[in-house]
Amino acid sequence: MIWEIALHEWRRLRAGMMFWLLLAFGQLIIAWLAFAQLESFAKIAPQLKAGGSTLGATDLVVMPSFNSLTLLLLLGIPLLAMGSLAGEIRSGRIAVWLSSPVGSGQIALGKTLGLWLASLPLVLSVSITLAALGMGIALDWPRLALTVAGVLLFSLWLCGLSLCISGLFDHPAAALAASYGILLFLWLLDSLSGPEAAWYWLALLPHTQPWLQGLLRSQDIAFFLSTGIGAVWLASYTLARRRGEI
Amino acid sequence: METLLRAQDISYGPKRRPRLEDIDLELQPGERLGLLGVNGAGKSTLMQVLAGVLAPTRGEVFVLGQPLRLAPPLLRRHIGFLPQRVPAYPELSVTENLNWAGRLRGLQRQALKTAIDDALQQVQLGSVAARLAGSLSAGMAQRLGLAQAVLHHPDILILDEPTAGLDPLQTQQIRELLRQLSTERSLILSTHLLEDVQLLCSSVILLDSGRKTAQHAVTSETDLLAHFRHRADTDGMGAGA
Numbered sequence: 001m002i003w004e005i006a007l008h009e010w011r012r013l014r015a016g017m018m019f020w021l022l023l024a025f026g027q028l029i030i031a032w033l034a035f036a037q038l039e040s041f042a043k044i045a046p047q048l049k050a051g052g053s054t055l056g057a058t059d060l061v062v063m064p065s066f067n068s069l070t071l072l073l074l075l076g077i078p079l080l081a082m083g084s085l086a087g088e089i090r091s092g093r094i095a096v097w098l099s100s101p102v103g104s105g106q107i108a109l110g111k112t113l114g115l116w117l118a119s120l121p122l123v124l125s126v127s128i129t130l131a132a133l134g135m136g137i138a139l140d141w142p143r144l145a146l147t148v149a150g151v152l153l154f155s156l157w158l159c160g161l162s163l164c165i166s167g168l169f170d171h172p173a174a175a176l177a178a179s180y181g182i183l184l185f186l187w188l189l190d191s192l193s194g195p196e197a198a199w200y201w202l203a204l205l206p207h208t209q210p211w212l213q214g215l216l217r218s219q220d221i222a223f224f225l226s227t228g229i230g231a232v233w234l235a236s237y238t239l240a241r242r243r244g245e246i
Numbered sequence: 247m248e249t250l251l252r253a254q255d256i257s258y259g260p261k262r263r264p265r266l267e268d269i270d271l272e273l274q275p276g277e278r279l280g281l282l283g284v285n286g287a288g289k290s291t292l293m294q295v296l297a298g299v300l301a302p303t304r305g306e307v308f309v310l311g312q313p314l315r316l317a318p319p320l321l322r323r324h325i326g327f328l329p330q331r332v333p334a335y336p337e338l339s340v341t342e343n344l345n346w347a348g349r350l351r352g353l354q355r356q357a358l359k360t361a362i363d364d365a366l367q368q369v370q371l372g373s374v375a376a377r378l379a380g381s382l383s384a385g386m387a388q389r390l391g392l393a394q395a396v397l398h399h400p401d402i403l404i405l406d407e408p409t410a411g412l413d414p415l416q417t418q419q420i421r422e423l424l425r426q427l428s429t430e431r432s433l434i435l436s437t438h439l440l441e442d443v444q445l446l447c448s449s450v451i452l453l454d455s456g457r458k459t460a461q462h463a464v465t466s467e468t469d470l471l472a473h474f475r476h477r478a479d480t481d482g483m484g485a486g487a
């Protein structure tokens with residue numbers, strides 16, 4: 001049933017305008033940024049080679065583009081997710097979900113996976129575009145694969161968090177505003193405090209940057225998994241409370 | 247014969263201003279029960295409580311003897327619910343909406359396809375099956391909602407004001423459809439139209455300010471209007487005093 005709900009969510013998003021706008025706009029922005037980086041790289045490549053630098057296209061073109069993709073997902077996924085629960089509540093369709101013989105946890109998990117499916121075309125199309133550079137320039141393939149895996153995990157985490165926030169509001173616009181507020185807070189948290197602060201662990205940048213530098217750290221995976229599962233559980237809890245199961 | 251649905255001492259909302267208060271009702275197999283009341287009487291809230299969308303703050307709803315709130319979700323398969331606003335995705339087609347409703351209620355592959363074909367035929371939406379739900383007229387949208395509610399062949403059909411907002415011809419068509427659908431299952435129908443009750447229901451519960459004020463069998467002699475006249479007179483006297 002989780003998979004059925006995920007497919008339904010994906011179909012619903014695919015039928016709407018927002019998905020296609022995000023995909024087109026996202027690809028345009030990333031392609032433009034990647035070409036700008038590539039042009040700069042082509043200009044300085046002879047000097048780098050002459051100076052014996054180890055920096056290559058992966059460092060100067062691919063990773064900055066993935067960094068931009070991370071930002072784009074941060075802005076785009078809440079837009080896709082805002083209607084996932086808040087829209088159902090506002091339209092009255094939540095009545096069918098809650099009166100159905102499907103568990104609240106299944107609904108929350110299915111909708112999270114559906115959102116993730118909808119974010120995949122952007123992530124994969126950008127990844128393929130950047131990997132295509134490998135036809136003409138030497139790329140660090142293991143690092144590229146690690147970064148793609150990291151971005152996939154990050155997008156799944158964003159889907160869980162955005163869905164959870166969507167379930168707390170009766171209006172999609174309110175859910176979107178709250179999502180942006182919380183994500184901006186997490187994004188800036190590391191600059192508001194030093195590594196010794198207790199809440200530094202929640203800061204987003206220290207968990208996303210290592211991937212872009214080719215580091216796979218268990219603490220980052222643990223962060224995304226634990227907070228992501230927590231968010232999906234909270235979404236499930238809010239649905240169960242509406243039903244009176246809790 | 248086992249009672250299909252039983253609501254026991256249902257209350258909903260804050261204690262000081264409850265939206266429902268101490269409501270009892272029973273639905274027997276084959277019964278067509280109407281919930282009649284003016285706007286704001288608590289009909290929609292009660293329908294949502296009976297369908298398991300809202301949990302009562304006090305009391306319990308039992309379906310086939312099992313408490314709806316605590317029993318496994320599968321118990322909800324016995325209920326088909328049409329809320330006041332048709333629960334369709336405007337950006338999806340009629341068939342896709344039915345596909346979603348069917349899968350949500352556990353129908354799979356061939357059974358789902360057969361159920362969708364049957365439901366489309368039953369509500370006469372076969373010719374617009376590929377059209378987007380957002381482009382349907384109010385009457386057609388209501389029929390789509392009915393198809394969603396009966397798709398999984400529930401024993402109990404809970405319909406919240408299915409004729410509200412329809413023109414006279416659409417109202418007549420929906421009433422005819424409801425008459426057909428209720429031959430195979432038990433029905434709870436909320437409405438503020440006396441005619442809906444007279445034509446479709448075998449018994450009626452009158453709701454006023456979240457309270458059950460009366461319950462009658464519906465016959466051709468039942469004068470439901472008298473109840474409302476009496477209430478208006480009582481209110482008028484209260485206001486005068």
